[in-house]
Amino acid sequence: MSDVSHPPRTAAVIPAAGRGVRLGPGAPKALRTLNGTPMLVHAVRAMAASRAVTLVVVVAPADETQGVKALLADLALPDRTDIAVVPGGDTRQESVRLGLEAIPEGIDIVLVHDAARPLVPVDTVDSVIEAVRDGAVAVVPALPLADTVKEVEPAPSGGPEPVVATPERARLRAVQTPQGFDRATLVNAHATMAVAGGDGATDCAGMVERLGAPVVVVPGHEEAFKVTRPLDLVLAEAVLARRRANDGF
Ligand code: CTP
Numbered sequence: 001m002s003d004v005s006h007p008p009r010t011a012a013v014i015p016a017a018g019r020g021v022r023l024g025p026g027a028p029k030a031l032r033t034l035n036g037t038p039m040l041v042h043a044v045r046a047m048a049a050s051r052a053v054t055l056v057v058v059v060a061p062a063d064e065t066q067g068v069k070a071l072l073a074d075l076a077l078p079d080r081t082d083i084a085v086v087p088g089g090d091t092r093q094e095s096v097r098l099g100l101e102a103i104p105e106g107i108d109i110v111l112v113h114d115a116a117r118p119l120v121p122v123d124t125v126d127s128v129i130e131a132v133r134d135g136a137v138a139v140v141p142a143l144p145l146a147d148t149v150k151e152v153e154p155a156p157s158g159g160p161e162p163v164v165a166t167p168e169r170a171r172l173r174a175v176q177t178p179q180g181f182d183r184a185t186l187v188n189a190h191a192t193m194a195v196a197g198g199d200g201a202t203d204c205a206g207m208v209e210r211l212g213a214p215v216v217v218v219p220g221h222e223e224a225f226k227v228t229r230p231l232d233l234v235l236a237e238a239v240l241a242r243r244r245a246n247d248g249f
Pocket residue numbers: 014015016017018019020021022023029030059088089090091092093095096113114115116117226227228
């Protein structure tokens with residue numbers, strides 16, 4: 001994966017170009033604040049907290065790129081961490097691809113981390129990187145499910161939906177980010193999907209699976225949940241308040 005002349009170098013791509021439709025009207029989701037700080041700033045800090053991460057590429061809403069650059073220019077990050085901002089695309093998959101194109105030579109491992117998961121602990125980030133360093137080409141943090149899951153035949157009008165199957169819950173995992181990849185494998189997956197015409201992947205690891213490459217799961221963390229709906233903002237602010245209280249002791 002890496003040559004012997006240097007340890008594998010790691011970059012993090014943060015797709016942050018979504019509108020946040022499910023969160024309701026307002027600024028693009030990544031720029032919404034949690035206890036006064038934009039979600040994107042929390043997410044950048046979470047990636048930069050890992051000593052392995054030397055570059056963070058933020059994929060911003062195309063019409064907010066300058067504002068995001070200004071926001072992040074003021075951020076105090078560790079000396080080891082460079083930051084770049086590029087405009088995003090119409091889908092998460094396209095935004096990730098645009099972020100990958102901004103990564104220079106010399107990076108061997110790429111993390112892809114949703115701006116919408118601002119509170120992921122550094123231990124989770126490090127365990128994903130470690131698994132890639134140990135030889136996995138694609139690593140996904142994930143948690144067992146609390147709810148039983150049913151596959152249905154979706155009904156168009158909100159009417160009753162016939163159940164098709166009930167997968168065994170113990171074998172299911174809810175996947176989070178950062179997902180970690182051997183750089184060449186992820187670039188290849190994106191190139192292959194672009195040729196195949198697919199553009200709807202909500203999860204990079206799924207694209208690697210379709211290439212036929214092995215994907216492995218490591219333990220995720222409950223604080224790496226995705227801010228999707230308004231209630232998630234309440235939970236995220238409560239987690240931050242708890243951290244602040246704990247730091248005080
Ligand atoms: N994302 C992106 N570019 C897009 C769409 C999504 O970079 N065109 C990013 C989002 O900013 C987010 C991550 O992908 O950090 C996960 O997507 P999701 O949680 O679905 O965010 P949104 O697409 O913004 O939300 P919604 O689907 O409710 O509109």
